[in-house]
Amino acid sequence: TPEDVKKYGIGSVLSGGGSAPASGNTMADWENRINELKQAAIESRLGIPLLYGVDAVHGNNNIYGTTVFPHNIGLGAAHDEQLMTQIGEVVAEEVRAAGVQWTFAPTLGNAQNERWGRTYECFNEDAGEVAVLGAAYIRGLQGEKGTEKYLDEDHVLACAKHFIGEGYTTGGTNQGNVDMTEEEFDALLDSGLLDPYTAALDEGVLTVMISYNSVDGVKCHENKHLIQEVLKDQLGFQGFVVSDYNAIQQTSGKNYKEQVRLSLDAGVDLFMEPYTWQDSMQAIIDLVESGEISMDRVDDAVSRILRVKFEAGMFEEEIGGTHEKELGEQVGSEDHRALARQAVRESLVLLKNDIVKDNQTIMQALQNMDNLIVAGSAGDDIGKQCGGWTITWQGATGNTTKGTTIFSGLKAAMDKKGGTVNYSANGVFTDSDKKVDAAIVVVGENPYAESSGDRSAGQLKLPASDISTIKQIENSHPDTPIILVLTTGRPIAIADYVNDQHIKGIVNAWLPGSEGEGVADVLLGDKDFVGTNPITWTWYPQDITSKYTDTSKVLYPVGYGLKKVEKTGNFTTIDDPNVVDLG
Numbered sequence: 001t002p003e004d005v006k007k008y009g010i011g012s013v014l015s016g017g018g019s020a021p022a023s024g025n026t027m028a029d030w031e032n033r034i035n036e037l038k039q040a041a042i043e044s045r046l047g048i049p050l051l052y053g054v055d056a057v058h059g060n061n062n063i064y065g066t067t068v069f070p071h072n073i074g075l076g077a078a079h080d081e082q083l084m085t086q087i088g089e090v091v092a093e094e095v096r097a098a099g100v101q102w103t104f105a106p107t108l109g110n111a112q113n114e115r116w117g118r119t120y121e122c123f124n125e126d127a128g129e130v131a132v133l134g135a136a137y138i139r140g141l142q143g144e145k146g147t148e149k150y151l152d153e154d155h156v157l158a159c160a161k162h163f164i165g166e167g168y169t170t171g172g173t174n175q176g177n178v179d180m181t182e183e184e185f186d187a188l189l190d191s192g193l194l195d196p197y198t199a200a201l202d203e204g205v206l207t208v209m210i211s212y213n214s215v216d217g218v219k220c221h222e223n224k225h226l227i228q229e230v231l232k233d234q235l236g237f238q239g240f241v242v243s244d245y246n247a248i249q250q251t252s253g254k255n256y257k258e259q260v261r262l263s264l265d266a267g268v269d270l271f272m273e274p275y276t277w278q279d280s281m282q283a284i285i286d287l288v289e290s291g292e293i294s295m296d297r298v299d300d301a302v303s304r305i306l307r308v309k310f311e312a313g314m315f316e317e318e319i320g321g322t323h324e325k326e327l328g329e330q331v332g333s334e335d336h337r338a339l340a341r342q343a344v345r346e347s348l349v350l351l352k353n354d355i356v357k358d359n360q361t362i363m364q365a366l367q368n369m370d371n372l373i374v375a376g377s378a379g380d381d382i383g384k385q386c387g388g389w390t391i392t393w394q395g396a397t398g399n400t401t402k403g404t405t406i407f408s409g410l411k412a413a414m415d416k417k418g419g420t421v422n423y424s425a426n427g428v429f430t431d432s433d434k435k436v437d438a439a440i441v442v443v444g445e446n447p448y449a450e451s452s453g454d455r456s457a458g459q460l461k462l463p464a465s466d467i468s469t470i471k472q473i474e475n476s477h478p479d480t481p482i483i484l485v486l487t488t489g490r491p492i493a494i495a496d497y498v499n500d501q502h503i504k505g506i507v508n509a510w511l512p513g514s515e516g517e518g519v520a521d522v523l524l525g526d527k528d529f530v531g532t533n534p535i536t537w538t539w540y541p542q543d544i545t546s547k548y549t550d551t552s553k554v555l556y557p558v559g560y561g562l563k564k565v566e567k568t569g570n571f572t573t574i575d576d577p578n579v580v581d582l583g
């Protein structure tokens with residue numbers, strides 16, 4: 001509460017995923033609440049400005065009506081640096097409009113095992129690619145370092161997270177253990193795993209969040225070697241280190257005080273302790289008084305946090321100023337949504353594109369078709385196409401925020417050309433004798449976030465209802481070509497559909513966010529596919545563990561992505577019997 005902020009001199013407050021002000025979830029509710037908290041900090045004993053943080057991980061995604069961008073895996077498929085910077089700029093404006101100065105983004109992990117529930121938060125499986133896109137995104141969020149824009153009133157502090165090794169846990173378990181010795185892990189760090197962080201630091205990132213995972217059984221939050229020696233001493237990080245949500249409580253300390261000691265000593269500067277913040281403050285005082293933590297360590301942490309607050313211009317910040325109001329007018333604007341729509345277009349990856357007739361591929365033929373049907377649970381559902389971290393932490397299906405569904409985008413495009421398109425979630429259409437040129441079936445994962453997205457290999461497949469919808473269309477339309485559009489945050493089992501001669505095209509739209517028309521722009525418009533697969537996709541999820549050692553298990557390697565017409569040689573370079581050779 002504002003009273004707590006004032007009484008205890010609290011320096012930073014966060015909203016966890018889905019944690020909106022009690023008054024409601026509009027931009028005005030957020031602004032009012034945050035400004036109250038900021039005002040209370042100014043009135044506190046020291047008068048040091050309050051830093052407010054949120055998980056704006058694909059737009060300012062907690063707040064109703066904001067522009068929701070594709071999740072990072074889709075942006076990785078688009079792999080367009082300039083686009084990343086533009087998105088960063090827009091997200092910063094939509095965050096800043098709420099009075100928030102800090103976003104816990106971007107995630108710089110590189111998923112090695114898609115069983116992991118946070119795979120979609122990663123840009124790519126390769127740390128080098130993550131470094132490039134992450135840096136470009138940070139440039140947008142913060143403004144370019146060395147220019148006047150850097151951390152001005154249009155920009156926000158980024159947070160490089162989660163340090164480090166999160167994509168390498170055994171079985172892809174979230175918050176799990178990386179089964180390597182310290183030596184082996186150091187070798188991995190040197191062979192590229194640190195690159196995203198080096199790039200982020202070069203870009204002027206001033207905050208780093210520690211990861212829940214362990215390395216060789218030791219939680220990163222108590223790993224002095226990784227935080228103090230590698231991040232701060234070796235990489236020369238001058239900003240502050242924030243712990244993850246309640247994460248210090250997973251360290252090996254036998255009681256809370258011991259957990260605070262271990263993480264403070266390891267190098268955590270700011271404690272994200274949303275429930276036990278009072279205990280953590282008391283623990284730090286006790287630890288200094290007993291001599292278990294040196295005053296130097298506390299001074300170091302405080303200096304780092306203050307330096308960041310100075311660099312971010314927080315001491316000059318006008319609470320709820322006119323600029324904030326101006327930014328508010330742009331939230332969810334047409335321009336912002338147009339950029340998100342472009343991101344959707346660029347993120348689409350064409351995985352299958354068979355010949356249908358007259359030597360045309362299905363994607364070519366689709367341009368000239370007049371009567372389409374659309375089916376599948378993800379066809380007309382904003383919440384589903386946005387995925388996790390949207391309005392709520394886990395995300396939800398249904399009409400959760402403003403935007404355009406994939407179907408409404410297709411409908412608008414067909415209306416424009418005078419064609420027809422009908423939608424049925426389960427694929428049951430009443431006017432069954434109507435002529436249909438093609439069926440677009442939009443299916444995919446239901447929303448999830450973090451550990452609740454962890455899956456066994458056997459669970460990495462479409463929901464049962466989507467599987468029956470595909471069957472329904474196949475049975476009711478035996479001669480109609482089918483295009484499968486997937487909304488999935490990661491590779492799932494699709495071998496059956498790749499092999500299915502009735503299914504002529506497969507597109508992965510990842511988790512596209514609020515601007516579903518981007519799909520129609522490519523499927524029905526004159527845009528071609530430019531996206532490429534950012535994560536090694538196996539024929540069968542059971543083979544994930546050997547995907548990096550046995551190429552025969554791989555269905556789509558990284559970089560795979562077809563075009564409507566042959567331009568790049570993509571059709572012939574890959575040894576896959578299902579890839580059409582237009583020779």
Ligand code: BGC
Pocket residue numbers: 015016017018019245393
């Ligand atoms: C919060 C999330 C947070 C999670 C941690 C949830 O209650 O809303 O922001 O990531 O807890 O477990």
Ligand code: BGC
Pocket residue numbers: 015016017055104161244245450
């Ligand atoms: C997540 C972080 C997030 C934090 C705050 C944690 O559970 O791991 O990514 O920034 O919650 O919501």
